[in-house]
Amino acid sequence: MRAFVLTGPGAYEMQEVPEPVAAPGEVVVDVERVGVCGTDMEFFTGEMAYLHQGHASFPMRLGHEWSGRVRAVGAGVGREWLGRRVMGDTMIGCGDCRRCLRGRGHVCAKRSEVGVRDGRPGALAEQLAVPASSLHPLPDSVDATLGALVEPGGNALRAARSATPEMNERVLVLGPGTIGLLTAMFARARGADVHIMGKTRSSLEFARGLGFDRLWQEDTLPDLPFDAIVDASNAPQLPSLALELVEPGGRVVCIGLAGEPSRIDTRTLALKDVTAVGLLSASPALDPAIKAYADGSVDPRPLVAATVGLEQVGTVLAGQRPPGAGAGPKIHVDPRLVVD
Template sequence: MRAHVLTGPGESAVREVPVPVAVPGEVVVDVERVGVCGTDVEFATGEMAYLHQGHAAYPMRLGHEWCGRVTAVGAGVDPAWLGRRVTGDTMLGDGTCRRCRRGQQHVCERRQEVGIRGGRPGALAEQLAVPATSLHPLPDAVDPVLGALVEPGGNALRAARAAAAGPGDRALVLGPGTIGLLTAMFLRAAGAEVHLLGVDPASLAFARALGFPHTWTADTLPDLPFDAVVDASTAAALPALALERVEPAGRVVYIGLAGTPSRIDTRDLALGDVTAVGVLSASPGLAATVAAYAVGEVDPRPLVAATVGLSQVGAVLAGERPPGAGPGPKVHVDPRLP
């Protein structure tokens, strides 16, 4: 089968690789759609920390935001999965450690991560093999575009729920990228008044086009009380700004990751009686995200600027916008295309 293989920083190609086999406990999926993520770009540049920590190594196959249809099941897997459209959890715990036994496989020390960690191939290929226990079924109302947005949506839903902002509350989201905009959508659906802070005029204009009129830069951010602040940026200085701008007894949520260490003053945290929450993965929020998409609680499809084939993945990872791309921050890949 065809797959996009990353062989080193800035080095990748579409190659013929062996088709996956449905070993016991696993299924094989025909991939319909894959999202390209900032994590994928970090692997492509060689900056991803896992490469330097021994958790990942080239060559590797990226792709952890995906959906598709089950075409084969291994021994011990319910045959009812055959033919079903699914997405899957990125985090695959060992199933035996204390964290996994407590239902927290997404922080298992020995976990694999699909397309990211532990040598588990990702979805930038015509087919993908994953454990049946990681699957989440997709109803007909969740089309391939939405299906490949379940994983980032799960992260955002968890961030929005951690912010605990609803009617009468004002929330500030730092960073109007994919995760920031998805978080804003879930906060809006919960009834909160949502504000976004960014640096790029185009991304802020896009946020306004999605129905978020309160968009700001650092120079224009008004002196308003924010009951919750979500840092969905990659800027090392913004975690401190989040703590600075949140109301006493409010909540700050950290889901963005900077390339260098961030610093906050925990005295501000304690003296403000502020609750701080970190969000690592979508795992605990996947099922709720599928349900939210299915009933139209949020519709993130406008975030997808373009859909390309495997042969264009290298250019996308290098930062090129596909011809005719829309204003959204996300690019999808259909492995069935050239």
């Protein structure tokens, strides 16, 4: 089968690799759609921390935001999975440690991460093998595009829940990228008064097209009491700004990752009685994200600017927009597309 393989920083190949075989407890999926995300771009540049911590190495196959259809099952897996449309959890815990047994497999010290960590190949290929335990069925109303947006959506839903535990709260989202906009969508669906701060006018105008009208740049932020602030950016100075701006007794939610340490003054954190929340992984919120997409309370499809084939992945990772791409922040890949 065809697969996109990252062989080193900025280096990649289209390769013919053996089709995966479903090991006991696993399934093989025909991949229908894959999202390209910031983590993939960090691997492409060589900046991703896992490369320097020994959790990942080249060559590697990226792709952890995916949807597809089950084509084969391994020993111990029910045949009712055959033909089902699914997406899958990125985080694969060991299943036996204290964290896994307490339902926190997404932070298991021995976890693998599909397309990210410990050599488990990702979805930028025509087929993918994953544990059946990681699968989440997709209803008919959740198409392939929506299915590949469930993983980032689960992350964003966790952020929105942490930021808006009650109705009618005012939340400021820092960074109108995919996660930031998804967080804003889920927060809006929860009844929040959503404000978004961005760096460029074009990104804010795109947010306006999604129905958000409280849009700001840092120098135009209004003097309003924000009950919660979600940092969905990669700017190292913004967590400190979030702590400065949030109301006493409020919440700061950190879901973005900067390339260098972000520092906050814990004296301010304590004296303002602020709750700070860090989030890793969509795992605890995948099914609720699917439900929100299925019932239409959140529709993230406008975020997808273009869908390309495997042959175009390298140029996308290098930062080039596909010809004719829309204004959205997300690029999708359909491994079934063959470009001459």
